Amino acid sequence: GAVVSQHPSRVICKSGTSVKIECRSLDFQATTMFWYRQFPKQSLMLMATSNEGSKATYEQGVEKDKFLINHASLTLSTLTVTSAHPEDSSFYICSAPKPGTSTDTQYFGPGTRLTVL
């Protein structure tokens, strides 16, 4: 089956630093990827839609200058949390629909746990 990977799986950083999270589709090309955030014991909240070769589309309430998304190739989208603060600590998950299948089928990465001290 299709595989989506994320790197790193876990990151701890100091307040004020920036953190980059990578999402890769390993065996298919993804023109679109989705980024979600999940706080402890809560559901996944869609943050943004990452579009290859164009600007990301952000959900209401998500600061685009704080959460920078770059989808520079058909297999890689990156989410950079800029000037991270403790309230940004969360579980970040990406997903991608596989071309050639219905976009009903999305493949999720294993997630990245960000802890900001």
Added chain:
Amino acid sequence: SQQGEEDPQALSIQEGENATMNCSYKTSINNLQWYRQNSGRGLVHLILIRSNEREKHSGRLRVTLDTSKKSSSLLITASRAADTASYFCATRRSTGKLIFGQGTTLQVKP
């Protein structure tokens, strides 16, 4: 709010019993999907039901969809301790976005 509602928020049952989780949503959908998440891990896709379907089965899973009530249910029969996880419904919008419900945390006691 993006999210629909799921109930119960938490469910604790004995191994062998059936577990039923419900999901309600707010807008028109193309399909509804159920996912499972073990603690601190990624999501596993369980089953998808399209808006023109009313019921679907997959192994020990049975999903129903009532578009007039904007609700769905997931039934897990003959539960096992390994079924302990959080379960989320997600509705697919026409843009391809998946909007997740609040989730049900299921504990199956051996």
